[in-house]
Amino acid sequence: MVEYLSTWEAMKKFTVERTADTRDEIWLVQHPSTFTQGLAGLPEHLLQRTDIPVIKTDRGGQITYHGPGQIVAYLLLDLRRLKLNVRELVSVMEQSVIDLLGDYGVKAMNRIDAPGVYVNDAKIASLGLRIRHGCCYHGLALNADMNLAPFSLINPCGYQGLRVTQCVEQGITASINELQAGLTQNLIHGLQQSRKTA
Numbered sequence: 001m002v003e004y005l006s007t008w009e010a011m012k013k014f015t016v017e018r019t020a021d022t023r024d025e026i027w028l029v030q031h032p033s034t035f036t037q038g039l040a041g042l043p044e045h046l047l048q049r050t051d052i053p054v055i056k057t058d059r060g061g062q063i064t065y066h067g068p069g070q071i072v073a074y075l076l077l078d079l080r081r082l083k084l085n086v087r088e089l090v091s092v093m094e095q096s097v098i099d100l101l102g103d104y105g106v107k108a109m110n111r112i113d114a115p116g117v118y119v120n121d122a123k124i125a126s127l128g129l130r131i132r133h134g135c136c137y138h139g140l141a142l143n144a145d146m147n148l149a150p151f152s153l154i155n156p157c158g159y160q161g162l163r164v165t166q167c168v169e170q171g172i173t174a175s176i177n178e179l180q181a182g183l184t185q186n187l188i189h190g191l192q193q194s195r196k197t198a
Contacts, residue, residue: 001030001031002031003031004032004036004055004066007027007031011074011138012058015076015133015136015137018135020078022078024077024078024082024191025076026073026075026076026184026187026188027139028072028073028180028183029072030067030072031067031068033052033066033068034053034054034065035065035150035154036055036056036059036063036064037054037055037056037057037063038059038060038128039057040060041056041062041158042062042158045063046063046153046154047154048153050150052153057138058130059129059138060128060129060130061115061126061128063155063158064141064156065150065156067150068147069143069145069146070141070143070146071176071179071183072139072141073140073183076135076137077089078135079136080135082191082194083195084191084195086129088194089194090115090129091110092194093140093190094116094125095110095190096187096190097140097142098110100142100182100186101117101119104167104170104171104172104174106167106171114159115127116157117142119170120165121163122163122164123157123162123164123165124142124166124167124170125142126140126141126156127139128140142167143164143165143166144167144179145166145167146166
């Protein structure tokens, strides 16, 4: 459990200071209750005043919510070295979640019109990235077992009336540690496979 702001600053520092030899990293965290608003974020997507802090960040996308019980995986990758473009990386991220949920018997899918992962038209995972000098940071957030009520205070990812769900609602009772481990393995495998075909 780490504060959003300090984690964001650490990601930026890591990315600015990395060299051609710096190993890629995946950071797995949870955040206290926080709304984050992407570069294109419109203030009207926050539907009412709230005590939950709203942080304007430098990832793509609109507004989303982070809170305890949500798995956040930050990908700090040299995309040039991996020979990956952003669209390919997004596909790896989405497929990693889809495969993870599939392991627990939950059918999930991505959508061309709205990045992320969905179960029966309800969003279960959100994506947001920032690319700097061919390297990326930020990543994905998977709702595992959390309080979803704050999502009702926003248009999630800028979509009015978008329903949000989580693993526990889909009958997945695995621990966060187990889900984190599975997600990480899927991400690593997906990145390795993409590199082989690049």
